[in-house]
Amino acid sequence: MWIIPNNLPVSCQSLDNSRPVARLPRPVQATATLPVSPEAPEIDVLRRGRWFASLPSALQTRISQLAVLRTFRTGQYLLRAGDPPRGMFGLVSGRTRHIYVVGEDREVLLHVGGPGLWTGEYVLISRGRSINSVIADAPTRALFLSAKDWQRIVDEEPRWLSHFAVLLAERFATAFRAYAEAQALSHDEWVYARLRLVAQVEREHGATASRIQLSQSHLASMVGVSRQTLNAALGRLQKRGLLRVGFRLIELVD
Numbered sequence: 001m002w003i004i005p006n007n008l009p010v011s012c013q014s015l016d017n018s019r020p021v022a023r024l025p026r027p028v029q030a031t032a033t034l035p036v037s038p039e040a041p042e043i044d045v046l047r048r049g050r051w052f053a054s055l056p057s058a059l060q061t062r063i064s065q066l067a068v069l070r071t072f073r074t075g076q077y078l079l080r081a082g083d084p085p086r087g088m089f090g091l092v093s094g095r096t097r098h099i100y101v102v103g104e105d106r107e108v109l110l111h112v113g114g115p116g117l118w119t120g121e122y123v124l125i126s127r128g129r130s131i132n133s134v135i136a137d138a139p140t141r142a143l144f145l146s147a148k149d150w151q152r153i154v155d156e157e158p159r160w161l162s163h164f165a166v167l168l169a170e171r172f173a174t175a176f177r178a179y180a181e182a183q184a185l186s187h188d189e190w191v192y193a194r195l196r197l198v199a200q201v202e203r204e205h206g207a208t209a210s211r212i213q214l215s216q217s218h219l220a221s222m223v224g225v226s227r228q229t230l231n232a233a234l235g236r237l238q239k240r241g242l243l244r245v246g247f248r249l250i251e252l253v254d
Contacts, residue, residue: 035068035069036064036067036068036069036143037064037065038060038061038064038065040064040069042069042092042141042143043060043064043143045092045093045115045116045206046090046092046116046118046143047060048115048116048205048206049090049115049116049117049118049204049205049206050204050205051118051166051167051170051204052090052116052118054163055163056160056163058157059153059157059160059163062153062156063143063145063153066145066146066149066152066153067090067143067144067145067149068143068144069092069141069142069143069144070089070141070142070143070144071139071140071141072094072136072139072140072141072142073136073139074136074137074138074139074140075135075136076135076136076140077133077134077135077136078096078119078120078134078135078136078140078142079119079120079123079130079132079133079134080130080133081100081101081129081130081131081132081133082129082130083123083129083130084123084129084130085123085124085127085128085147086120086123086146086147087120087124087144087145087146087147087149087150088118088119088120088121088124088144088145088150089118089119089120089134089142089143089144089145090116090117090118090142090143090145091113091114091115091116091117091118091140091141091142092115092141092142092143093115093139093140093141094114094115094136094137094138094139094140094141094142095112095113095114095136095137095138095140095213096112096113096114096117096119096134096135096136096137096140097109097111097112097134097135097137097218098110098111098112098113098119098132098133098134099132099133099135100131100132100133101133107221108221109218109221109222110132110222111198111201111222112137112198112213112214112218112222113201113205114202114205114207114213115205115206116204116205116206116207117205118167119134120134121164121167121168122168122171123147124147124150124151124164125161125164125165125168150164174197174201177197178194178197181193181194181197182223182224187225187229187233188233188236188237190223191219191223191225191230191233191234191237192237192242192243194219194222194223195212195219195243195250195252196252198212198214198222199212199252210251210252210253210254211249211250211251211252212249212250212251212252213248213249214248214249214250215248216230216231216234216245219250234250241253
């Protein structure tokens, strides 16, 4: 899961595939494409995540056989808003920003993802166009399953489509929870709830600690407040003993 809207109504509009999408610069292609095997260490990284680990072993193996490993430099696009179905990615290292463009040039940050995250299934299932962009926020490696090979998998075994649908359903459930909390909670409560939700998603992707690698500028964009408002809220939450703030790192105190 990763789609988590901020506290503005436009976050719900980002789920509307009928709206025109502002044109972004053309994505730069991955710098390398390599085959992988079911025994590759990159597959072990993905198996630490809840979704991939829950798949039947035969489906895990089939994805491993058909997917390739791609490498991206910071700033390169994995997926681009408005693109037709190209495939889905499973991150094995690095970080990605997931953004939606409002109007001509306003970027809304939906999520910052790390190893274990999968993205791209929405376009494959809906057969529409991508509603958001995914950009490497650091040197990143990701397993890429092309749309052609994804279709080949579900044609070979139609029952496997339900596993990809579960991934999409969990993503929307997370979005609805975040939107409801944004409307009901105070600024401090909303910032804390958002951090807990991000930590939950990170754990589902294989993280073992409640340490969130996230800059304050990214977090401010995700919760829809200014840096000054966010800094004040984080200070109050830290005084209450709920979290500790470091450089590009926030640790929740369980």
